[in-house]
Amino acid sequence: MKKIKKLLFFLMIPATIFVSCDESRKTNEDAVVTEEHTDDAGFSYETVTNDPTGLRLYTLDNGLKVYLSQNTDEPKIQTYIAVRAGSNYDPKETTGLAHYLEHMVFKGTSKIGTLDWEKEKEYLQQISDLYEEHKAATDSLTKDEIYRKIDEVSLEASNYSVANEYDKMVQSLGATGTNAHTWFEETVYQNKIPANELNKWLSLESDRFSELTLRLFHTELEAVFEEFNRGQDNDYRKVYAASLEGLFPNHPYGQQTTIGTGDHLKNPSMVAIHNYFDKYYVPSNMAMVLVGDIDFDKTIKEVNETFGKLQNKEVRHPQLPKEEPITSPIEKEVYGPTAENISIAFRADGIGSKDQKYVTLCDMILANGTAGLIDLDLNQKQVVQRASCSPTFLNDYGYHTFTGTPKSDQSLDEVKDLLLGEIEKLKKGEFEDWMIDAVVNDLKLSRTRRYENATALASAYYNAFIHHENWQQEVAFLDDLKKITKEDLVKFANNFYQENYVVVYKRQGEDKSIVKVKNPGITPVNLNRDKKSEYLQHFSEMESEDLQPQFVDYDKAINETELENGVKVSYIDNPQNDLFQMYILFDMGNDNNKDLGLAVDYIEYLGTDKYTAEELKKEFYKLGVEYYVGTGSDRTYVALSGLKENLPQGLALLEDLWTNAKPDAEAYDKYVDKISKGRQDTKTQKGSILWSGLMSFGQYGEDSPLRNIYSVAELKEKDPADLVNLVKGLKKYKQRVFYYGKDVDAAVAALNKEHKLPENLIEYPEAKEYARAETGGNVYFVNYDMVQAEMLFLAKEDPFDPEKMAASTLFNAYFGSGLSSIVFQEIRESKSLAYSAFSSYSNASKEGDPDYVYAYIGTQANKMPQAVDAMMGLMKDMPEAEEQFNAAKDAALKKIAAQRINKTGIFWNYESLKKRGIDHDNREEIYNTIKDMTMEDLKDFFNQNIKNSEYNVMVIGNEKEVDFEALSKLGKVQELDVDYLFNYEKSKELQRKDL
Template structure:
């Protein structure tokens, strides 16, 4: 659950039409009192956020919005891996995991009997931690394993998850980063009293039970990190940039040595030091009355006592005077990362840094976008700012095309930095950036989850909210000279460069598997606290179902059907052209869609078109799947005509460019080579092979010879003809359906007759009539296993049973699979199992199960999942939780905005003309365990499966693989088709 984040979010205070309007606003802290509580707020803040500081120092930040009857909550602690003790790195992350284990009041059958055993485990770990003799350490660990098993008899695993699931919570999770540990829930508004009762208890006195199995999950997370080359590059970059700060000296998950020698005492000390109200924040956005909410939060957390929090101190970093080069090795494709060091988040320079990142990369008109990506000089190139409390960084990332060295990539990116320093960019680019950020904030403020996330990030990073909401105003006043001066001040030979090279990482050390005896999970037990929470009354929320006949306006624009939903919140529009054809109809479609981004017309170059879209704060994209193609055009309604005309002119008048095609071919070949080095892509290929056989949708691509023979005229013909096929127009925006149909008619003209859609290549799912093993070799520490079984054809009537089965069996942290594989047997960090519903009525369901585990646990992991797929455990309590979660989630789920349109289209593909969620909801109360038992017995029990396994041949034995079925070792040509 650690957080590996390389993003920066802008929060803009202005959503006006012109820069003059933006500049006229002030963003000042003001104070107000309501319902007996004083709070601060920022004038002209579009989120209407209130900032409270309670008597004990707890920060409460509330941003109300009643669009959906749900609340995104974050409980944030201003402490993370940066404040880990040097001799116990990874401790904050450990603690994050343990905060899900309960307290003396919940998660325990009998605290008086459990507590002495937990104390003994604490003591044993201290002995283990201080003992160097390996024989003695093994003896101590055996005792830890034994006492842990005894203690687990009094533990109720996952009781926290059960309580939250019963409330209808979604997204139960947490993450740890450099200076933050954050606990997150998305809850129904009606569950707020239950939620606060649980959270107040959760933070009162966490009990560190079921520790050694959870520690094994952390081991698994560490091993996943060892298999993640991107993470290794990032850690190498920060180690070189920040040798004096824990940003670089420590990692979030910690060292292997410290993982092997945990101290529960040190974890408790850390909790007592940093988990205090004056170092914490409760952040919420959603449907609530802030006057009532702050009172509830105050009453819930008033017991917490403030305490002096030791400040984090560090020696200032010495200036970098010459480039520092590092190397990282691994199986993934080669790349480079360049990083510059900047001042911290609260400085003016950090604000300018965000703008510099946008000037370099904004997806359309940045220097990297136009000069490197658009001209295909590199496979990919990007630049972004990463703002932290003590320091910030500007990160450049680049991937080479075929035959290009990493040093050539470096020189290309640094050449763009020199252009920045010389001012070789359009003067109006800053205005365009501001316009796009204005649009982004409109979109973000529509979403209660985005609001809460932005507020939480500002709180933990220490950025003044008034500064964040004033960003657009400040950026609109920045001059080109200021940017140039800033770039010359900070960007010189003062960078760190990390070369990610392909090859064996000889420094890698996996966390070895300790012997663990499966522990009790006591599924059927409930603490009195859980029963108390369940008894807390909650207001009933009436579910709202989508009525496709009423919620969608239907009109005609020429020969096209127009389906629309009006946006009554802001000026954003989203326009879609939806075609019932895809790569199965024409393999050239996805290539043509990619080719278009490099093309111009007789009157405009490709670069000119990109700049124009960016000036309009607009964008377009063509997405092609197996059997559908969607053109997406978004922007501000005031620029609707210009935006649509820009796309229509490009698609109608794009001219062939042989040089651009040659560049695209090289990029595609390199991308194809890189895919063969990506374990996720390899697994996707194996799963497709298991579902469809040797010829499948995954390897349904052009051969190398076909790609070489492809001409520009062929792709131009595909692009120019796309509008001549029958398609549906979808619109979400401020206009009515009739208005937009009328506006579109001269912009998007219908042909006299539609062209016939090419015949679709057919792929049919195969039957698994015997156990098979598909294996692909990959240099990795872990082993990844997926079980695949194709089942019956889609049947709408069994949807409620399937939803309930997934919620009970393997779709979340309160399910049977998670409790057994992770909590009881400590076999994986990540595991799940679900019965996957097809997208079309004539397609078949597929059962998918997954375990990512250490290679030396492969047999145990497969055995554990096979046991569950053969004999599904029965738990009345877990079943009740599953039913409650479905019912309460659906009561508060609202399909809104353009999602209404896609919900309708998705229903159509299944042969439905109604919102099937209503059927699921109404059936939730009537279905019994016997229904999902019958479903399991008919569809899954004792059925053959295809095991898809990606692992290193050095770490798994062929004889072990053969135990599970007929073994086929697939090479990359067979998997990828090229």
């Protein structure tokens, strides 16, 4: 009964939603029109008729595009600054340049982040000159000598800089999500800011994008190397790169990765980076997107007063190579430790082409997560472990990718043939006539949900800019799809899907292409964290309008009624649209009954007397309604969502399945095989090993919820009928309902009619309790073929105390989370020991459970001893920096002030509070406590709760590279077998050994 919805094409790959071809423009002229307006301040802007997003598109005199839209759900603004330039334009001899430039834009300017620019710039020029010498040198000894000089001069330069000053300023605004990304055709910078801080943010960003200053260059370059290593440890990225290389033998899509080559990263040019910035980071090649609680007229005026001052110049984008048609299948192989899979990709034309519309429809008919050909024929029938497809569209080309993971008894070629077989069904028109309309309705439903979210809508706007799209075509796009007939689609499929694909076999084995990167031994640079530039002083003096926090009165915000049988219904009105969500909640889960999760997932593959499993999926898809069940440790929910008008029919279908599901022995045997293969696949994923397996073992030891599972042999012995009866029997237990949507009376009426219950509901079975292990003195290691080593430090603390929530919130902001935190600055910015490093005091989610302190480092194995010393030093002796503390305090307060709990969040937040034994919105107490906190208070919290903590240390890495002598200083090192870690196979002896 669990519903897994496929990520739709414009959610997964935002670039795919836009169309700009002339044919489409003519088609939609009478339906959707772009109109010109002038506001009260004299600024002209464009709108599109029938646009549900209410976009106003401005163009400043210097060419900057400004996308504005209102969303008043919270007093925040999602911001993006987008540049039409990415890795496609990297010089062939310096790939990775655009991405590295993105990193450097965070380093400040001649005003931001400097203590004495006149002195600092002399050193930066020396460093630039040395890098040119380094690039030109041909022998390694000379390069090493020059690098040592770069390291020496960089240390001197750091005396005149302030690390992360930009990050400190945006943090002081209360910004969240501060980040950036680079891809083929774009570099995009993002922040989500409180609405009252817009003017300060605009002032800061306009200065940031006015010039480029390459300070702290060699330490950040080492961080990029760590990012490069993470890519080498990511088999998905390897498959992706191999597929693109086959699809695009000439175009940069396939010939230049965004991260760049290892050799190019070792030989950067600061001159080339400056040239790239000067060429492409100009107003007419950039766009600003602001979606949130804004006043249109006031906002555009402020944008013009800041970004309107940037000087423009003509931008010429290079002409990129064209590709010859692919006339026969191209095969490639990729090796790595993760489970085997296969990828098949067909090259398409790019955004605005006929291919975009038709491939979009083909993709959804093949795999929409519910009723597509692949969904029903391969996944529902459990013919493969899993399979799907998704399209991507870029400026010059696109591609439609099919992926499949084999069952334990399948070859990759068998999965390939099955995927191609589904394409053949599409080409023969073997899908029902109603599918096109249902697909378009599904896409409309997803778009409606997307447009409710400020961040998702803002991303759609910046993609429109990056891909030269007229928003008019986005508004009309789905209507264009409805005009495509089944005959049209079948004809297209027969022309498009031929022997013109690239197939990538992902096999398990050693990857011999791995680039080994040595530890350069960088001298830690000075951070000057307690100093600030004149710019920061002036910035801190700028005033913003006051923004007061708002807290929720849950008694008023959550309404209540009852069903005829007495079941309580909590409900919240949805004022925005005609979508609904309904949850039937049981306050019991896998801890109450070990079989519950197993039974719930099995129901997914069953039908009833009235419908087969496949027919049920089709009926739900026709209605635009989704059903699913979730089972956690202490809660199970049966849920329904979609179009409100179809709630009664959807509920009737769900109740029919719930009441009349028929056991199927063959489906159960396949289900057990799928579980078995899933376990084998899981233990090949390093993320699952660290964050699931090792994390759980560090918390519980051997007796953990994760390890309390049935063996495959035990699963095979179970009677499928017992599992079906368990799900049917859920109705006899106590339950409650949460409804979000319009017309609660209609929802209650539907429940009264369809959701039949016994007169007396029974209590839940007693839950199994799992004892938390004491931490300290243990190092748990799992061997894995990887370049990096990843470490997790975990310390058990006292039981949850709500009085600690304020201090822990401020501690995390100051010490361990974010780009300007102490941990990030010390380990990445100063010492270049990791790409990712963070720490947190984690409050328990349940009353009586312990809090935890944890820290994470992902680094090259040969840097691990240094990284461990650095992290443990910080966890034992927290550096005190008053300026940084004040910024973190401001940030914590402003984030609470700008936070609004609304929509379904009201209910789920209240649920989480109740689990902690709290019956009200305690953010008011947290806010008031933080307001009065001092550095001394934070130090006391650190000394009492963190300073003397004892850690279990979990490590995953290549045993040939890991320094076990260094690890042994942290405790007794034990290597854990992965099967033992997850308890996938029973063993007479514990599969762990001391090292």
